Amino acid sequence: MAKDNGTVDWIVHILVKAVGGRIALIPWVFFVVTALLSGFGSVEPAAIAIIAPMGMGFSRRYGIRPLLMGLMVTNGATAGGFSPLSIFGTITNQVVERNDLPGSPLLLFLASFVFNVILGLVCFFLFGGREPLGKRDLGHGLEDKDGEPASGVGPGSADTGAGGSGGADGPAGGGPGGSPAPYHDPERRAARRSVQTTMVKDADEDVEITTFDLNRIVTLVGLIVLAVMVVPPLNQDVGFTAISIAVVISFFSPRISKGAVSKIAWPTALLVCGMGAPLFAALIICFIGAVVSAFASTTGILGALIPLAVPFLLTGSVSEIGLIIALAISSSVVDSSPFSTSGALVVANSPEDQRDKVFKQLMVWGFSMVVIAPIVTWLTFVVPGW
Known part of the structure; x- marks a missing residue:
């Protein structure tokens, strides 16, 4: 419902407005938004399916590496x-409680x-997060920290593979014959401003995402009520409370809500019912979870x-x-693998x-996490014995 009525947008x-047009902080915006979605109950692949297209649109517009944006979205969901x-x-938590642990x-x-968050910082500095540092978009073009027109960031930068030619919405585009396009060209300014007034489809009419209408107010209030109701001291049932708020x-x-039910991951919801099997060793089980x-x-893996x-x-x-935390983290941070849904x-x-490049890079990163995450989490949370 939050996606369909434009609340997510x-x-x-x-x-994006809150970060003051700072290009380097835009990946973190998508980290936070995806974390909010998954934190409020969206299945991780569903949250990524909602946010990733928007994130990749921003990465194309501002020359942010797609790999960086993708990893920030997946890490945010996790x-x-x-x-x-x-x-x-x-x-x-249900499995732990059910087994009196x-x-x-x-x-x-x-x-x-x-x-x-720490993993996000590592990704940020490994995969080009420093490149747009100091660059801003205040609606009249990209500027550096001194207020001068910025270069090297945007669809025409080397990172995006556009060959430096740029596009109508990029900061480094070209005019006729390859000459630089005017910095204050109205079309280019309008294209940049479009990031702040993206249109979303609301039933049969277009509504700007800047409009804070009744549907979005009710949805945000509902999310806040859900967060308050299911934690101590109230401890209300998550499912019953969420369904009541959705009603x-x-x-x-x-009109908007009628299509939301069909988008719920019902197989995943039904999969949450009890499962059981034996265990051999803490570190091995972390590796099994990761692989x-x-x-x-x-x-499904966590429940099993x-x-x-x-x-x-x-x-x-x-x-x-400690072992539960290590197993949970080891099984989830590897979702950046291109073979997983995320x-x-x-x-x-x-x-x-x-x-193809993003696929190969995600494969390297994902399988490095298969090795690194179980060892690091095991050493951090299990070995100390706290």
Whole structure:
């Protein structure tokens, strides 16, 4: 519903304005928005399917590397993926509670969020995040920190593979015969401003995302109420509360809401019912989670692997909370693999001329996470014994 009535687009618009046109912060805007979506219960692939196309549009417009934007979107989805409201968090916490294990939903969420923020910083500096530092778009073209016209950032930059020719909406385009286009050309200024007034389809009419209408107000209030109702001291059932709020929202926008039910990932929701299997060792189970999740659904893997750890955890040999956190992070940060749903969505939404490159880079990054994430999380959360 939040996507269909334009609330998600409005949040993106507000956050882009909040960073003051700073190009280097735009990937972080999409990190935050995707984290919000997954944190409020959207399945990770669904959140990425909503945000990745918008993110790739911004990357083309401002010359941000598609790989960087894609990784920030996937890491953002994972960062919010273990909130008490989310699918991953619900699976993990219910399995822990069902097996009478000590757990901390808040610590699980915060540890996963901080880990993914740090991972986002690594991606930012590894994959070109420093290139647009100091560049801004204030609606009349890209400027550097001194207010001068910026170069090297935009669709015509070397990073985007456009050969420096630029486009109508880029900061480094060319005029007739390859000469630089006027910096204050009205068409180019209008194209840049379009990022701030993107149109979204609302039933049979176009509504600017800058419009804060009743539907969006009700949706935002509903999200806030949901967040308050399901945490202590209220501790209301997440599913019942979410459905109740959705019914209220649908009264205000029945035409928009009628299509939302069909977009719910019902197979994933039904998959959250109990599963069980034995366990062998803490580190091995983290590696199993990472390897399998790189090719399969993280939602299903978490529900299957955490019960595997129960016999091992009951021995008291390792920190129960530490192992659960390590397993949760190891199984989710590998979703940037192009063989997973999340990574495949990033590849599909990349510029066509860079799709093969993004696929190869995501494959290297995703499989490096298969090796690195289990070891780092095991050393950080399991070995210390806290």
